[in-house]
Amino acid sequence: MISRRAFLAAAGGAALAAAGAPARATQAAVDEAVRALTGGAEVRKGRVKLDVPPLIDNGNAVAAVVSVDSPMTEADHVRSIHLFAPGNPLPVMLGVFLGPRAGRARITTRLRVADSQTLSAIAQLSDGSFWSDSVSVVVTIAACTEDR
Amino acid sequence: MARAIVQVPAQAKRGEIIEIKTLIGHTMETGFRHNDRGELIPRDIIRLFVCTYNGVEVFRAELHPAVSANPLLIFPTVATESGTLEFRWTGDNGFSAVRSAKVEVS
Amino acid sequence: MSVRLLLLLLLLAAAAARAEIPLAERRSGYAFMGRDTRAMQDDDAVNPATLWVLDGEELWRRKAGAAGESCADCHALERMRGVAARYPAVRGGELVSLEQQVNVCRVERQKARAFGYESRELLSLGALIGRQSRGMPIAVEMTPQTRPYLEAGRALFERREGQLNLACSQCHDERWGEKLGGAPIPQAHPTGYPIYRLEWQSLGSLERRLRNCMIGIRAEPYAWGAREAVELELYLMWRARGMPLETPAVRP
Numbered sequence: 384m385i386s387r388r389a390f391l392a393a394a395g396g397a398a399l400a401a402a403g404a405p406a407r408a409t410q411a412a413v414d415e416a417v418r419a420l421t422g423g424a425e426v427r428k429g430r431v432k433l434d435v436p437p438l439i440d441n442g443n444a445v446a447a448v449v450s451v452d453s454p455m456t457e458a459d460h461v462r463s464i465h466l467f468a469p470g471n472p473l474p475v476m477l478g479v480f481l482g483p484r485a486g487r488a489r490i491t492t493r494l495r496v497a498d499s500q501t502l503s504a505i506a507q508l509s510d511g512s513f514w515s516d517s518v519s520v521v522v523t524i525a526a527c528t529e530d531r
Numbered sequence: 532m533a534r535a536i537v538q539v540p541a542q543a544k545r546g547e548i549i550e551i552k553t554l555i556g557h558t559m560e561t562g563f564r565h566n567d568r569g570e571l572i573p574r575d576i577i578r579l580f581v582c583t584y585n586g587v588e589v590f591r592a593e594l595h596p597a598v599s600a601n602p603l604l605i606f607p608t609v610a611t612e613s614g615t616l617e618f619r620w621t622g623d624n625g626f627s628a629v630r631s632a633k634v635e636v637s
Numbered sequence: 638m639s640v641r642l643l644l645l646l647l648l649l650a651a652a653a654a655r656a657e658i659p660l661a662e663r664r665s666g667y668a669f670m671g672r673d674t675r676a677m678q679d680d681d682a683v684n685p686a687t688l689w690v691l692d693g694e695e696l697w698r699r700k701a702g703a704a705g706e707s708c709a710d711c712h713a714l715e716r717m718r719g720v721a722a723r724y725p726a727v728r729g730g731e732l733v734s735l736e737q738q739v740n741v742c743r744v745e746r747q748k749a750r751a752f753g754y755e756s757r758e759l760l761s762l763g764a765l766i767g768r769q770s771r772g773m774p775i776a777v778e779m780t781p782q783t784r785p786y787l788e789a790g791r792a793l794f795e796r797r798e799g800q801l802n803l804a805c806s807q808c809h810d811e812r813w814g815e816k817l818g819g820a821p822i823p824q825a826h827p828t829g830y831p832i833y834r835l836e837w838q839s840l841g842s843l844e845r846r847l848r849n850c851m852i853g854i855r856a857e858p859y860a861w862g863a864r865e866a867v868e869l870e871l872y873l874m875w876r877a878r879g880m881p882l883e884t885p886a887v888r889p
Contacts, residue, residue, distance in 0.1 A: 436671050436672065436673050438671065439671070440670055440671045440673075440674045440820075440835060440889035441674075441835035441836055441889040443599060443600070443835045443836065443838050444599040444600075444677070444835045444838070445599075445673075446673035446674075446676070446677065466597075468597055471597055472561075472563050472596075473595055473596060473597065475595050475597075476595055476597035476598065477592060477593065477594060477595060477597065477598055478592065478593040479590070479591070479592045479593075479604075479606070480590070480591040480592070480593075481590065481606075482589070483609075484584070484587070484589040484590075484608055484609055484611070485589065485590065485606065485607050485608060485609070486548035486607050486608060486609040487548050487607045489606075489607060490592075490604065490605060490606045491603070491604075491605035491606075492598065492599075492602070492603055492604055492605070493598070493599040493602075493603050493677075494597050494598060494599060495561070495596070495597045495598070495599055496597075523818070523819030523820050524818060524819065524820075525820060525835075525836045525889055526817045526818050526820055526853055527849045527850045527852070527853030527854075528836050528849050528852070528853070529837075529848075529849060529852065530852070534688040534691055534692060535688075536681075536682055536687055536688065536691070538682040552682045552683060554682065554683060554685065554687070554688070556685075556688040558838070558839075599838070600685075600838035600839070601685040601688065601838070603683055603685075605683070
């Protein structure tokens with residue numbers, strides 16, 4: 384089995400093309416994913432907070448808390464939050480759908496982060512606007528595993 | 532049957548925001564790994580998680596391979612009335628799991 | 638070479654070889670993890686290892702084998718408190734790990750087939766039994782019975798091995814706290830096994846973790862359940878005596 388580190392080591396190289404799996408999403412794929420969500424509308428920085436440890440113990444399970452400053456009323460609430468990882472093979476990580484029944488716009492999960500990169504969260508509000516936050520993370524590689 | 536842990540407060544006050552923790556056993560095979568023979572291991576993940584509250588959807592999540600194995604989802608909901616919260620996970624290869632929990636709202 | 642120089646070199650070599658961590662300076666691997674990984678361990682509702690504990694509870698009650706008995710038929714779960722903290726142990730004149738003892742019961746009492754090493758069943762039972770000792774001090778002792786196994790285990794811990802020609806003690810006694818490729822080197826105390834290792838994305842035993850170490854130094858790992866593996870486990874548990882058990886722990 385090709386280990387995760389061998390996988391990363393071959394990133395961008397011919398070996399990887401032969402394997403048929405991208406190590407990193409292309410910028411076009413990331414842009415397309417964001418466009419699919421926003422329809423090309425402006426994404427403003429703010430109101431969203433993406434809380435991820437800056438230094439990650441292991442890229443297989445990165446704790447992530449996403450929250451959005453919103454009263455979560457019928458008139459003014461968060462409809463959805465999407466998480467993006469441009470440094471992963473696929474740009475979209477997770478999409479959650481909330482609404483006024485949530486009471487609060489805040490979710491916690493654990494994510495796979497393939498390599499050091501800038502993660503981002505984009506929230507769509509009930510008025511159709513988009514807001515975002517991003518965090519740069521560093522992924523260290525575990526020593527002493529099944530492969531090395 | 533898939534193993535899962537669901538934590539919901541048994542009681543809540545009307546209008547209180549309660550926090551629900553869910554954890555389900557699943558390898559979330561990304562579809563990017565290879566086995567010892569160099570063959571690609573096909574993707575096998577949970578794709579969707581839905582929480583309903585007395586039959587009304589109050590939370591939904593679309594999962595992709597970037598969600599860690601044994602997916603954890605913690606989310607809030609307003610305790611509107613007594614009743615049943617139902618949690619449903621579905622995914623590749625016909626994966627399906629359901630759990631429910633009761634909440635008493637006063 | 639002069640006699641004085643030779644004596645000085647021998648003295649330095651002896652000092653380096655016996656650089657054991659003073660008891661009061663011992664720290665669990667927990668202390669070397671990030672805040673979020675520790676939070677994952679601290680809450681059973683978010684610790685994936687709990688899934689295996691739940692499986693273990695079900696297996697504990699399941700009747701098995703020609704004898705048609707469950708673990709519960711002989712052992713009340715509450716009575717298993719403290720057991721995991723005392724293993725590996727000398728039973729019937731032989732050193733056995735907790736996993737091996739479970740299989741002794743499986744084969745000799747339940748008249749069922751032994752569970753494979755690292756099987757889901759054996760891991761689930763290990764997680765369940767270990768969970769009963771959570772918070773208790775590790776209680777492996779040096780006795781006339783355990784001494785020869787402990788000496789053997791210590792020799793393994795201090796022996797250079799593998800293509801990298803490294804001994805466990807060189808990293809874990811002498812260089813704990815320093816970095817290996819960006820990750821801090823822990824002291825290697827088995828304070829929470831079986832663990833949910835983030836690298837495995839699954840629960841695994843101390844033996845599996847030791848195999849990872851040996852592959853890390855390019856040494857041939859011991860066979861599953863080999864005498865050396867259990868002696869090394871015994872030494873590691875004794876080296877961690879008095880430290881609280883955290884089973885089932887989370888580790889990177």
